[in-house]
Amino acid sequence: MSSRTIPATLIAGDGIGPEIMESVIEILDAVGAPFAWEKHLAGMAGVDAVNDPLPKETIESIRRTGLALKGPLTTPVGGGFKSINVTLRQEFGLYANLRPTKTIIPGGRYEDIDLVIVRENLEGYYAALEHTVPANGDPKGMALSGGYVTRQECDRIVRFAFDYAVKNNRKKVTLVHKANIIKQMSGMFLEEGRKVAEEYKGRVEVDESIVDACAMRLVTNPWQFDVIVTTNLFGDILSDQTAGLVGGLGMAPGANISDKAAVFEAVHGSAPDIAGKGLANPLALLLAAVMMLRHIGRQDLAERIDAAINSVITSGKVRTRDLGGQAGTKDLTAALKQALN
Ligand code: NAI
Numbered sequence: 394m395s396s397r398t399i400p401a402t403l404i405a406g407d408g409i410g411p412e413i414m415e416s417v418i419e420i421l422d423a424v425g426a427p428f429a430w431e432k433h434l435a436g437m438a439g440v441d442a443v444n445d446p447l448p449k450e451t452i453e454s455i456r457r458t459g460l461a462l463k464g465p466l467t468t469p470v471g472g473g474f475k476s477i478n479v480t481l482r483q484e485f486g487l488y489a490n491l492r493p494t495k496t497i498i499p500g501g502r503y504e505d506i507d508l509v510i511v512r513e514n515l516e517g518y519y520a521a522l523e524h525t526v527p528a529n530g531d532p533k534g535m536a537l538s539g540g541y542v543t544r545q546e547c548d549r550i551v552r553f554a555f556d557y558a559v560k561n562n563r564k565k566v567t568l569v570h571k572a573n574i575i576k577q578m579s580g581m582f583l584e585e586g587r588k589v590a591e592e593y594k595g596r597v598e599v600d601e602s603i604v605d606a607c608a609m610r611l612v613t614n615p616w617q618f619d620v621i622v623t624t625n626l627f628g629d630i631l632s633d634q635t636a637g638l639v640g641g642l643g644m645a646p647g648a649n650i651s652d653k654a655a656v657f658e659a660v661h662g663s664a665p666d667i668a669g670k671g672l673a674n675p676l677a678l679l680l681a682a683v684m685m686l687r688h689i690g691r692q693d694l695a696e697r698i699d700a701a702i703n704s705v706i707t708s709g710k711v712r713t714r715d716l717g718g719q720a721g722t723k724d725l726t727a728a729l730k731q732a733l734n
Contacts, residue, residue: 397429399689402454406464407437408663409673414464416675416726417682420701423730424694426686431458435477436466436663446474452484460689461656462682465663475521478658482514487649487656488546489553490514490628491684494635494645497676497706498716503638508618509563510635511554512628514649516542517578519625542578542624547585553650554622555593565598566590569607569623569631582624608634636660643674643715646681648688655688657681671721674713676702679729701732 405414421428433451440446446466455461468476481487490512496505518540528534554566568586572579583601590599602610604627610617611631615638621631636645642661649656659677667673679698686695705711711728712718720728 397427399427399429399460400458401428401430401685402451402458402461403428403430403432404435404451404461404463404466405432405438406435406663407467408465408665408668410436410438410464410466410663412669412671412722413659413673413675413678414462416722417462417679419726420679420698420729420733421682423733424697426682426694427689427691428460428462435463435481436468439477440474447477447480455481455485455654455656459654460685461654462678462685463656463658464678465659465661467663467665479519479521481656482649485649485654485656486515486651487654488513488515488549489650491557491648491650492628492632492635492645492660493684494632494639496639497644497703498640498712499707501640503615506615506635506638508615508635509557509561509620510628510632511550511557511620511622512632513542513546513550513582513622513624515625516540516546517625517627519629540578540626542581544581544585547582548589551582551586551589551622554620555589555597558597558620559593563597563619565600565619566593567600567602567607567618567621569602569604569621569627571604571627573603579624586622604631607631611635611638632660641715643677643713644680645677646679646684648681648684655685657685657688671723672714673722674715675722675726676706676713697733698729700734701729704732705729 405411431454433454466477492510495507522539525533526535570579570583572583645660647660683695705728711720
């Protein structure tokens with residue numbers, strides 16, 4: 394077993410977070426992953442313990458380690474505190490959200506899916522430029538939401554996607570936009586994207602799609618996609634859609650990356666409907682931990698865990714309810730540990 398030499402921040406999160414994190418840590422420990430965890434709070438767990446959804450110790454830890462594994466965090470709907478996920482992205486400039494989708498469960502509606510969504514994480518409509526104004530006799534009768542993109546950020550995110558394609562032997566990048574209607578904001582993304590694509594000519598193929606058409610193409614023929622790069626809101630929606638192609642949110646990992654830090658997480662939320670019941674599927678968070686192992690150059694450990702996931706899920710004997718089985722979180726964890734070579 395290797396020694397724990399790489400400091401990393403660990404945030405168990407809310408709802409099902411602690412249960413799935415326990416499972417993931419058990420498996421990381423079983424392969425001897427070299428992380429020296431700094432355990433910290435965020436989200437409702439932070440509010441409950443220290444009345445702060447993002448304590449400064451948590452931020453300082455991520456600043457020190459530059460590496461974090463994060464469980465889902467509950468965000469109050471409507472009022473309450475701002476999404477901690479969004480705040481973390483802004484604090485560490487985590488501009489690139491990488492969301493891979495790969496078929497693991499055989500016999501589903503879509504076999505052999507293998508695509509990646511690169512979502513811009515800081516701008517667009519998630520900039521939270523929101524306010525209300527009077528309308529129809531109601532002082533808050535109209536709600537306004539503003540989005541923005543910058544030329545620099547459009548260039549950076551599309552470049553990230555093309556670089557990712559080159560490094561990971563991917564053949565094609567699709568620029569997804571709505572420049573026909575949102576002519577300035579989405580138009581700038583497309584314009585900058587085309588410029589970047591030009592630099593990769595001959596190495597990576599470029600393709601373009603309007604977001605609504607892309608949503609349809611993802612259902613009719615998802616195999617035509619390889620890497621998709623798009624702005625914040627479109628990326629958020631399309632990545633849930635692609636998760637649906639391969640068995641749902643329980644199988645979808647993600648990474649938030651900048652040159653300052655990398656935060657790995659599941660795409661799904663805190664699933665309050667099943668929290669504390671021992672039913673949650675830990676695979677999305679485990680797949681995020683696998684991405685984290687690759688990020689630190691431990692392909693060997695990543696491959697061992699990937700192989701165990703494949704063998705357990707393919708055999709079909711131990712699956713959680715969201716995947717059509719009867720197993721609980723602990724049953725799946727035990728089966729995965731047993732399948733590790
Ligand atoms: P959700 O992803 O938590 O749940 C949607 C549905 O998927 C639920 O039926 C849930 O039981 C199921 N589900 C999700 N993860 C699962 C898993 N691992 N195993 C089995 N079933 C699973 O989305 P929802 O309900 O809209 O959001 C709940 C809370 O999570 C909200 O406060 C939201 O803001 C937050 N959230 C946090 C995210 C993050 O921290 N990255 C991402 C998305 C939502």
